[in-house]
Amino acid sequence: MGQVTATTNLAIDAAPEAVSAALADYTTVRPQILPANYRDYRVEAGGTGAGTVVHWILQATEKRQRDVLADVTVSGDTITETDRNSTMVTTYRVTAAGTGSQVVVTTTWKGAGGIGGFFEKTFAPKGLNRMYTELLGNLQKRLAH
Numbered sequence: 521m522g523q524v525t526a527t528t529n530l531a532i533d534a535a536p537e538a539v540s541a542a543l544a545d546y547t548t549v550r551p552q553i554l555p556a557n558y559r560d561y562r563v564e565a566g567g568t569g570a571g572t573v574v575h576w577i578l579q580a581t582e583k584r585q586r587d588v589l590a591d592v593t594v595s596g597d598t599i600t601e602t603d604r605n606s607t608m609v610t611t612y613r614v615t616a617a618g619t620g621s622q623v624v625v626t627t628t629w630k631g632a633g634g635i636g637g638f639f640e641k642t643f644a645p646k647g648l649n650r651m652y653t654e655l656l657g658n659l660q661k662r663l664a665h
Contacts, residue, residue, distance in 0.1 A: 521653065522630075523628055523629070523630060524628065524629055524630075524653070525549065525628045526626070526627045526628075526646075526648035527604050527624065527626045527627075528624070528625045528648070528649045528652035528653055528656065529622060529623060529624040529625070530622075530623055530653065530657070530660065531581065531617055531618075531620060531621070531622055531623075532620055532621045532622075532623055532659065532660045532663060533550055533619070533620040533660070533663075533664065533665075534620055534660075535620070535621065536597065536614045536615060536616050536621045538621075538663060539565060539614045539621045539623060539659070539663065540597065540599065540614045542600055542623070542659060543599055543612050543614065543623075543659070544568055544569040544572075544592070544594060545565070545567075545568055546554040546563050546566070546567055546568065546572045547563055547567035547568065548618065549659075549662065550574070552658070552662065553655055553658035553659045553661060553662060554655060554658075555578075555651050555654040555655055555658075556579075557578060557579045557580070558576045558577070558578060558579075559576065559577040559579055559585075559652075560575070560576060560577045561574070561575070561576040562574070562575050563575075564578075564589070565604040566592070568593050569599075570592060570593050570618050571591065571592065572591075573589065573590070573591055573592070573593040574589075574590050574592065574601070575587075575589050575590075576588050578650075580647055581647065581660040586603075586605075586606065586608070586610070587605055588601075588603050588605060589603065589604045590602060590604070590608075590610075591604065594608075597613055597614050597615055598601065598611050598612065598613045599612040599614075600612075603629075604648050606629060606660050607628075607629045607630040608627060608628070608653040609627070609628055610625065610626070610627040611624075611625070611626050611627075612624075612625050613625075613626075618653065623656055623659075625652045625655075625656065627648055627652075636664065
């Protein structure tokens with residue numbers, strides 16, 4: 521079992537405070553910016569920032585899905601989603617960049633062993649990067665209004 525990591529980043533033309541607030545709004549903003557790979561999305565507790573508990577089914581491929589129940593914590597410029605159902609942890613780090621923000625999304629988890637683990641480590645990060653690029657692009661469009 522090796523650690524698998526997927527990292528995506530995007531410059532967003534909005535102040536870091538606005539970007540962080542939007543990312544931490546699991547009630548209104550998140551459902552509107554999620555790609556189609558996220559199904560059955562619902563807020564279980566809280567709804568904004570630390571203390572939020574959120575659920576979704578991540579449809580990674582046609583045949584692979586992950587049932588996520590994430591606890592949200594916020595520390596400085598970082599929003600962290602820790603999945604209760606697996607070793608998956610996703611962080612959104614928002615920093616100032618020029619007149620806007622830089623958002624770095626990193627997801628890590630303990631992957632499978634053997635040949636399955638090789639394929640997971642090779643292909644899963646690419647799929648997640650596509651999803652996070654879409655999510656951040658949707659956030660950029662939302663904040664441009």
